[in-house]
Amino acid sequence: MKLRIKEVIKEQGLTVQEVATRIGKSKQSLHGIIEKGNPTIGTLSDIAKAINVPIYRLYEDDNDLSDSPVIICPNCQTQIPIETSIKIKSYNHD
Structure with missing residues (x-):
């Protein structure tokens, strides 16, 4: 499964340096994490x-995860879809 860390950092209006500082890593370390993808x-x-x-x-x-919530297994990175159901009751107000 491909990561898009760098793209999301840019979408949030941040730099790799800013994020590295926030997580307590050097810019080079975070850049390595982004490039290796593991x-x-x-x-x-x-x-x-x-x-x-x-x-x-x-x-x-791959499947527009923003519209389909999933849980990602921390061991195997498998996407597990979250299914929800909403029951809507109709009331007749006479």
Whole structure:
């Protein structure tokens, strides 16, 4: 699964340097994480918190995740869809 950390950082109006400072890493270290594309779930969580986005936004939008909420398994990175149902009752007010 491809990550889009750099793109999301830009979307949030931040720089890699600013985010690196927020998570306590050097710019070079964060750049390496972005380029390698294999950060730990803890690092992804730190980045997401630092830029104020849900962690799933750091992943490539293969299926437009913003419209379909998912949980990402921290062990295997599998996307698990979250299904919700809403029951709407109709009332007749005579």
